[in-house]
Amino acid sequence: MTNNKNLKLKYTKNNVKDTISAYLFLSPAIITFVLFVAGPVVLTVCYLCFTKYNIITPTEFVGLDNFIKLFDYPVTGTIFKNTLKYVVVLVPLHVIIGLLLAIGVSKEVSGRLKYFFRTAIYFPSVVTTASVAIAWTYLYNKDFGVINYFLNRLGADSIPWLISTKWSIPAIAIFSIWKFVGTPFLYYLIGIQNIPDSFYEAATIDGANKLQTFFKITIPLLSPTIFFVITTTFIGAMQIFEEPFLLTNGGPGDSSRTIALFIYEKAFKSYQMGYASAIAVILFIIILLLTLIQFSLQKKWVNYDYE
Amino acid sequence: MKLKKILISILVLAVVLAFAGCGGSSGNRPDKDDKVSSENTDSNNKNEPVTIKLAIMGEGQNKENTQKILDKFNQENPDIKAEVQYVPVTSGSGWNDFFTKIKTMVAGGNPPDLAFVAIEGIQMFVNLGLAVPLDEYFDKNPEQLKEAKDDIHPKLQAPFIVNGKTYALVCEWNNVVLHMNTKLLEDAGLELPPQDWDKDMFLDYCSKLTKTEGGQKQYAVAVPAYYFGFSSWLFNNNASVLNEDMTKCTLNQPNSVEMFQFWQDMVNKYEYAAMPEPGVDDIQRLVDGQIAMGSWGRWPTLTYINNDFKDAAVQYLPKFKSKNVIYGSGGFCVINGTKHPYEAMKTAVWTAGEYFVKNYYSAGSIPCRKSVAEEVIPKLGIPENHELYYKSADYAKPVESPPAYAEIANVFDRYLSAVLTNEMSAQEAMDKATEEIDNVLEQSPIK
Amino acid sequence: MSLFSYKKNKKKSDAWVKIAMFLVAAFMLLPFCWIISTSLRLPKESFSLPPSFFPTSFHIENYKRVFTELPFFNFIFNSIKITIVVTVGQSIVTSLAAYAFSRIKFKGRNVLFIIMLSGIMIPYQSTIIPKFLFVKALGIMDTHLALILPALIHPLGIFLVRQFMLTIPKSYDEAAYIDGATRFRIYWNILLPMSIPSIIVVSIMSFIMMWNDFMNPLIFISTYEKMTLPLGLTVLKGYMGTGSVSAILAGVSISLITPLLIYIFGQKYLMQGSALSGIKG
Missing domain, CATH: 3.40.190.10 (Periplasmic binding protein-like II)
Known part of the structure; x- marks a missing residue:
């Protein structure tokens, strides 16, 4: 009895000590997490978005004014629509092109060529967005850009890529695909390589044709990766900032202005910190809701059985 | 056993602190040195000149020349070391972004001592309390104000006088x-x-x-x-x-x-x-x-x-x-938060003086001083018909x-x-x- | 429909798939060829058409110009310094936290872990404003610390290293524990060395992230000499104008060197990182 009690006592004592040492190990992570991740989120959502703050004079509580102001602002609709356009264009393109490229590369027999293709497709993903975006503004130039030169050679008219309201989002989307498709491509490539050959062999024996095996085996087996790519590209597209900032600065007019760009302009150009926080909160809520919906839908189609 | 555990905990803490400390010092070193040296100058060594930073929009292509012009001022005023600080703009069309950057520097607690403010920004700088009026300096040096007033077109100067206070002497216009x-x-x-x-x-x-x-x-x-x-x-x-x-x-x-x-x-x-x-x-x-x-x-x-x-x-x-x-005209404003307001004002006034204007604006903007403009513009010779640059001040609108x-x-x-x-x-x-x-x-x- | 065929070990790859892949590779690589060949042209000829994707001349003056007329060495040095400090610092923070999460039973472990993990999903825009205010309050605005401190926390990294540590058999450290080794020594002598592969993966990911970071320097850095390479390059664009596209592209070319080296030497780890974060995330 006494022995047992001692043991228990020792255990709880140990537990307290364990807890202390665990928190000591965690302290750098917790401090930075609170200061730069959790704290800011809480501050934005619970406080800043209800205030007026221009960083020079003290904050002033204004209730829901910022949200009303955002609702009244005539350009808000355009900005949200633009962001939606990026999502609608970029998510399917990344998901599908990335998959096709990964399948194409996985078909390559020669190890060297495989390496070459993989490098060519993935390399833009590791280079600095800012520096290649600069180069692309020149490639896109209407009068002496390389892209229009080729279009002209093919008999097409020059396209005013970055200087027309019609083409600004397509131009940014093409750049974005070029720059970032390598990431989903790599995820898929790894996923495909992890599919055991035996699945395909079994399917062949069952007399399945190529298309059937693709939709019955490859897609279901890759579904966790596809889900991951959809979720991450969706969050990325909702927050798209660098590409429009560097290529068009949101223009011409408001044609390529996004929510993220708008937040940046309000927060760090006109110093309406409260107003910008309110927009950030709305963006946060949209992303959170849509991501949760995706997670709840995933049960219907994502297949984790083979892992 | 117990002791050991306490020791471990202390050790971990020490590692954390040491790491935080060394991350800090390695990250901050160059900046800290800067600060220390400028702070030293103002309290400890009275003989050392105080550094006055002039923020100018640009990427520094003419940095050496600009500094050379300022060095003349530094020679004449051994107690001041005027330095140019280029502030590049990353987007947008010019002034807008530059003014924002100055605002950020003030808000972040490291303002320049002087900043070039074009006419477009002067109301904003005054209204936000970013600029300090020069009147205190002119009270002590009235002859400098008079001399400047005689040579600078009053119309170009006018926008920089707000509520009766002079916030800058203009040094250039376009x-x-x-x-x-x-x-x-x-x-x-x-x-x-x-x-x-x-x-x-x-x-x-x-x-x-x-x-x-x-x-x-x-x-x-x-x-x-x-x-x-x-x-x-x-x-x-x-x-x-x-x-x-x-x-x-x-x-x-x-x-x-x-x-x-x-x-x-x-x-x-x-x-x-x-x-x-x-x-x-x-x-x-x-x-x-x-x-x-x-x-x-x-x-x-x-x-x-x-x-x-x-x-x-x-x-x-x-x-x-x-x-x-x-x-549109422009001049250097003393920025609120400068540690050496008097020296900053002195530098600001000097930038509207003949030497600076003549050398800095030999090309680029039109020098604010009539006497200088009429000499410098024909001397450069380009573009053709350049007298438009100094003849229109009388009827131009801001x-x-x-x-x-x-x-x-x-x-x-x-x-x-x-x-x-x-x-x-x-x-x-x-x-x-x-x-x-x-x-x-x-x-x-x-x- | 051969794209949908499944046999991986087929003797011959389909010709048209191969052609398509070559076209894609050309699309991906030609912009780089154009950047490099144009950076070697005379500035006047930078826009001459037809464009060439291979160097027709070798005017290295453009590269000299970038270094002599601008604080380009500063940009490079700043980028290297910040990236290295962050990568090292982050590895320490990450591995310490991963150790606690994978090896110590303590109150609130699961809750804390989930909270930290949810940090991955938080959009950047919803934290940037208070971050700016904290940086301002700490008095580190316009210093490199403003870029370093917030980057030390990397929730995804903690997750990945923790997953890796869980795969290390407990018998290694339990034996040491019974022998009376301290927790820190177990971490330092056993788990840290054994989880180096995962730490390298995380380090390479964060290295690339920091090297390419544009928004944080844009917001926190205003002094020219303190800028990092990506921010400095956008400034370069404003300064040089069209007359000097070659010089701008010389700067761009230089900025590509580090990612290229990282890719060549770290691709194995990059693949692993993608495998870990992609499939298990």
Whole structure:
């Protein structure tokens, strides 16, 4: 009895000590997490978005004014629509092109060529967005850009890529695909390589044709990766900032202005910190809701059985 | 065992602290050194000069020359070490972004001692309490104020006197004129137009200067797609961005809409004008012979010199409903938060003096001092017809500079580009712009 | 429909798939060829058409110009310094936290872990404004610390290293624990060395992230000499104008060197990182 009690006592004592040492190990992570991740989120959502703050004079509580102001602002609709356009264009393109490229590369027999293709497709993903975006503004130039030169050679008219309201989002989307498709491509490539050959062999024996095996085996087996790519590209597209900032600065007019760009302009150009926080909160809520919906839908189609 | 555990915990803590400390010092070292040295100078060593930083918009291409000019001041004033600090802009059209950067530096607690403030920003700087008036300095040195007043055109100086206080002595100004590539004029069989040319003659010039050769298009004129430049065209049609007391936007008035319509047609209907492209400098395109004309101040002379380009001439903008000349001036303001206000003021006043103005503005903007301008501008010799630069001060009108300039210019830029792409009618765009600008004027914390 | 065929070990790859892949590779690589060949041209000829994707001339003046006229060495040095400090610092923070999460039973472990993990999903825009205010309050605005401190926390990294540590058999450290080794020594002598592969993966990911970071420097750095390479390059664009596209592209070319080296030497780890974060995330 006494022995047992001692043991228990020792255990709880140990537990307290364990807890202390665990928190000591965690302290750098917790401090930075609170200061730069959790704290800011809480501050934005619970406080800043209800205030007026221009960083020079003290904050002033204004209730829901910022949200009303955002609702009244005539350009808000355009900005949200633009962001939606990026999502609608970029998510399917990344998901599908990335998959096709990964399948194409996985078909390559020669190890060297495989390496070459993989490098060519993935390399833009590791280079600095800012520096290649600069180069692309020149490639896109209407009068002496390389892209229009080729279009002209093919008999097409020059396209005013970055200087027309019609083409600004397509131009940014093409750049974005070029720059970032390598990431989903790599995820898929790894996923495909992890599919055991035996699945395909079994399917062949069952007399399945190529298309059937693709939709019955490859897609279901890759579904966790596809889900991951959809979720991450969706969050990325909702927050798209660098590409429009560097290529068009949101223009011409408001044609390529996004929510993220708008937040940046309000927060760090006109110093309406409260107003910008309110927009950030709305963006946060949209992303959170849509991501949760995706997670709840995933049960219907994502297949984790083979892992 | 217990002791050991306590020891581990202490060790972990020590590692954490050591790491945090060393991350800190390695990250901060260069900056800290800077601060220490400047702080030292003001408390410990009275003999050491105090450092005065002058923030100038730019990327530092002329840093050595600028510093050389300041070194003259440093020699004359051994107690001060004036240093240029270039603040580059990352986006947008110039002043807007620069003013924001200065604001960030003040808010972040490391303001420059002086910043160059163009007319567009002065109301904003005063209203936000970013600038310190120079009156205290002039009270002690009245002769300097008098000397400056005698040589600086009062009209150029006027915008920098707010509520009776002088916030800067202007050191430079610009008027918007039409620059022309004379080689292209010659090729088209044209001469420099007369001073009183009008819209019809301008259109005639444009049609003759637009052509396509070997797949490369030559445009007649660059769109004045920036606040100051476009304002000058608006002025020539009896229009403006704001009403006289700058409380309401007037962009949707018929005269203004007409001018926006004109430029929309210039780009889309006549195809005389080149749509501005990101990353492309129209001044350079004029030098390269891709564009024949453009509306700028005297600053293209810097590009001309860099390219050894001599075939440039200037003329006033063509007359539309009226004939006006716009101007904008600028000077160095002492920034609130400087540790050495008196020395900063002394430096600020010196930048409006003859030596600085003469050397710094030998090319680029027009020197504010009549005596200097009349000497320096002919001496440079380019562009042709350069006397426009010092003869127009008497009847020029200032560019509108409301306290909420940054926000308004932002709205202005956005709708101007919407008009130029032909996506919106001029009337529709200007109605929207007016609504937004009125909103800014109403809601702006600074009035 | 051969794209959908499944046999991986087919003797011959389909010709048209191969052609398509070559076209894609050309699309991906030609912009780089254009950047490099144009950076070696005379500035005047930078826009001459037809474009060439292979160097036609070798004017290295453009590269000299970038270094002499601008604080380009500063940009490079700043980028290297910040990236290295962050990568090292982050590895320490990450591995310490991963150790606690994978090896110590303590109150609130699961809750804390889930909270930290949810940090991955938080959009950047919803934290940037208070971050700016904290940086301002700490008095580190316009210093490199403003870029370093917020980057030390990397929730995804903690997750990945923790997953890796869980795969290390407990018998290794339990034996040491019974022998009376301290927790820190177990971490330092056993788990840290054994989880080096995962730490390298995380380090390479964060290295690339920091090297390419544009928005944080844009917001926190205003002094020219303190800028990092990506921010400095955008400034370069404003300064040089069209007359000097070659010089701008010389700067761009230089900025590509580090990612290229990282790719060549770290691709194995990059693949692993993608495998870990992609499939298990």
